[in-house]
Structures are given as C-alpha cells and as structure tokens.
Amino acid sequence: MSNVLVLGAGGQIARHVIGMLGGEQGMALTLFARNTARLARVPANTTLVQGDVLDPARLAEAVKGQDIVYANLTGEDLDDQAKAVIDAMQAEGVQRLVFVLSLGIYQEVPGKFGEWNEAIIGEDLKPFRRAADAIEASGLDYTILRPAWLMDEDEVDYETTGRNEPFKGTVVSRKSVADLIARTIRAPKLHSRANFGVNKPNTDADKPYFM
Numbered sequence: 001m002s003n004v005l006v007l008g009a010g011g012q013i014a015r016h017v018i019g020m021l022g023g024e025q026g027m028a029l030t031l032f033a034r035n036t037a038r039l040a041r042v043p044a045n046t047t048l049v050q051g052d053v054l055d056p057a058r059l060a061e062a063v064k065g066q067d068i069v070y071a072n073l074t075g076e077d078l079d080d081q082a083k084a085v086i087d088a089m090q091a092e093g094v095q096r097l098v099f100v101l102s103l104g105i106y107q108e109v110p111g112k113f114g115e116w117n118e119a120i121i122g123e124d125l126k127p128f129r130r131a132a133d134a135i136e137a138s139g140l141d142y143t144i145l146r147p148a149w150l151m152d153e154d155e156v157d158y159e160t161t162g163r164n165e166p167f168k169g170t171v172v173s174r175k176s177v178a179d180l181i182a183r184t185i186r187a188p189k190l191h192s193r194a195n196f197g198v199n200k201p202n203t204d205a206d207k208p209y210f211m
Contacts, residue, residue, distance in 0.1 A: 002027050004185055005062055007053055007085065008072040008117055009033040013100060013150075016178030017070065018043065020110035032062050041076060053081050056088070063088040068096040075127075082131035086138045095141045096188050098181055103146050103197055107131040109167040112206040136195070143184055143191040148172040148199040149208040169199030170208045176200065 004021065006014055021027050022043025024099035029046040031039060036048040051058035053073065063069060069089060073081045082099065089097060103109055104117045104130045135142050149171045158176035161168050177198055184191050203209075 002185070002188075003030070003065060003067045004028065005030045005066040005069045006072070007032045007062075007069065008074070008170055010035065010038050011072040011074075012152075013174045013178050013181070014070075014072040016175050017072075017181050018046070018186075020182040022046065026184075027186075030062055030066065031032075032059075036106060053084050056084065059084060059088045060091060063092045066092075066094050068098065068188055070098040070181060070185060071096060072100050072105045076124075077127065079130035079134065082134050086140065089140060090138070092166060097135065097138075097140045097142045098145070098184055099131070099135055099142060100145050100147065100177065100181070101128045101132055103148050103167055103199075105132055105146065106163075108161075108197065109164070113162040113170055113204070114167075116207045131159060133196070141188075141192055143193075144195040145177060145180065146195070146197045147177045148197070148203070149211075150174050150177070151208075151210065157200050158198050159201045161199070163195035165197070167199065169201065169203040170205050171203050171210075172200045174199050 008014055010033040030049055031046050032049045034052055036050045049062045051057050059076050071085055088153050105125050109117050132144055148169050151171050153173045155173050156179045158172050
C-alpha cells in the first residue's frame with residue numbers, strides 16, 4: 001500500500017491527479033485542503049483532512065505515516081508553506097516529495113516570451129524561487145515541477161526541460177502536468193531529485209496564445 005498525502009487538494013491540477021489515482025489498488029490518498037466541502041467526486045480510497053499547511057500540528061498529523069507528499073500550493077507565502085512542509089516531513093521521517101512551482105523562477109525562459117513572463121509575474125515568483133531553494137537544500141527526495149502557463153484543454157501532451165536548461169514552449173495543460181505527477185507517484189524512484197520545466201511541445205511564441 002502506498003500512502004499519498006495531497007496538499008492543496010482543491011487545486012485544479014490536484015483534482016486531475018486525484019482522478020487519475022483514485023480507486024487504484026494499493027493506493028491510499030489523504031486529501032488536505034482548507035475547505036474539504038469543496039472537494040467533489042472524492043474516490044473511495046481517500047481520507048479528508050481540513051486544515052492549513054501553516055498549522056504545524058495539523059500538518060504533522062497529516063504527514064505522519066505517509067510514503068509520498070504531493071504539494072500543489074500557491075500564494076505570496078509559498079516559501080513559508082514549503083518550509084512548513086519540509087519541517088513536517090523531516091520530523092515524521094517522510095522523504096518523498098513532489099512539489100509544483102512555476103516557470104521563470106531561474107530566469108530560464110529565453111527570448112521575448114521570457115521578457116514578457118518576467119514583466120507579468122516576475123515579482124510574484126520570488127517566493128516560488130525561495131521555496132525551490134529550500135526544497136533542494138532540505139535533503140528530501142524531491143521532484144520539482146515548473147509548468148508553463150496552464151490551460152484546461154483535455155489532453156496529455158508534454159515535454160520536459162532540466163534544471164539548468166532553457167525553458168521551452170509557452171503553455172501546457174493541467175491534465176498533462178497531472179499525468180507527470182501521477183506517474184511519479186506510482187513509481188516513486190522515477191525523477192528522484194529532479195527539477196523539471198514542463199511544456200507542450202511546439203508552442204514557442206512571444207506569449208501564451210490566450211493572452
């Protein structure tokens with residue numbers, strides 16, 4: 001049995017992941033959200049926990065006994081949230097972490113799209129970068145995902161770029177990111193200590209098509 005804690009379970013990517021893993025034999029999900037009443041179509045193999053990751057006692061209780069923690073969090077205090085997750089995992093002896101961040105945190109997006117991205121969200125990315133630095137320094141067995149601008153198309157079509165490679169493309173579907181997360185959770189040794197950019201192939205442009 002693989003015990004998986006989903007932090008930010010109400011998020012759109014997380015809902016795809018839950019749908020992909022829900023009901024799978026040998027998979028037990030704990031869904032952690034600020035408002036569990038908003039979680040719809042909860043699979044049978046799940047436990048619901050309402051709480052905030054910045055509540056140390058509540059988070060520690062949820063982390064205890066897990067094999068994998070998947071975090072789909074956001075906000076101006078994302079670095080504080082990441083530190084709280086790291087502290088709870090270290091205290092409870094849980095090693096495997098999958099954490100979703102954002103493109104652009106390393107100024108790795110080239111060309112006009114990179115300039116546009118920096119102008120639009122560059123300031124907002126600072127806590128994301130601090131979160132990434134804390135995760136990489138934590139000693140945990142992490143996988144960091146840095147998706148392109150997200151879209152809702154019902155498709156799985158993506159490629160990845162490494163930690164120190166120029167980012168490719170401009171967009172990627174939430175379902176594609178969820179597919180990569182679900183694959184990593186099913187095979188925890190996959191993408192160990194990896195930090196990926198994630199994009200849909202052949203979407204290079206000056207900005208996302210919907211902007």
